[in-house]
Amino acid sequence: MMDATELLEHDHRIVEQMFRDYETAASAAQRRGVVEILIRELSKHAALEELLVYPLAKRLIPEMADEVDEHLEEHMGLKKILATLDRLSAGDRLERDLVAELKREVDHHVQEEEGRFFPTLRETVGREALEDLGEQLREGKRAAPTRPHPHAPNEPPALAMAAPVAAMYDRVRDRLQRRPRT
Structure with a gap:
């Protein structure tokens, strides 16, 4: 069983x-399909970090509060890019530039999380708690929002109330628009 940090690193991979699939896609329609999956996966990943991982880190490692706040700010930037991408149609001339910007931001964020944040979490929280958190993340993926919500709260308790409503709305939109499921 993967613990929380292993699961999040797996999401990163x-x-x-x-991003590699986007670059090798053979058509605008294929690239759009990859973009829609990116939007879905990054939206779920960010929501779960905001709801479960970051609050735990702030509570158990108070000296990391500033770093957690920085990660939350980075998430806001990512969600704004994702929201813009979500409004585009296949073949839009802005798509390639936005995906490149998203990749740069995601690469930076991943480097910070995997370089310092996750190792500190592993040292401080312990294996058993990280395994429990990993299970919560796995369960949470089924109900997490699938679209970016840059104007929604990004910290509990307001996030805990907004996320389920956003997730239900997202899933209805996904079905109506025949979005790929992951």
């Missing part, structure tokens, strides 16, 4: 592969 999947997103890195999606």
Whole structure:
């Protein structure tokens, strides 16, 4: 069973592969399909970090509060890019530039999390708690928002109330628009 940090790192590897898939896609429609999956996966990942991981880190490692706040700010930037991408249609001339900007931001964020944040979490929280958190993350993925919500709260308790409503709305939109499921 993967613990929380292993699960989040696995998500990072999947997103890195999606960026490669975007670059090798043979058509605008294929690229758009990759973009829609990127939007879905990054939205779920960010929401779960905001709801479960960052609050735990702030509570158990108070000296990391500033770093957690920085990660939350980075998430806001990512969600704004994702929201803009979400409004585009296949073949839009802005898509390639926005995906490149998203990749730069995601690469920076991943480097920070995997370089300092996750190792500190592992040292401080312990294996058993990280395994429990990993299970919560796995369960949470089924109900997490699938679209970016840059204007929604990004910290509990307001996030805990807004996220389920956003997730239900997102899933209805996803079905109506026949978005790929992951």
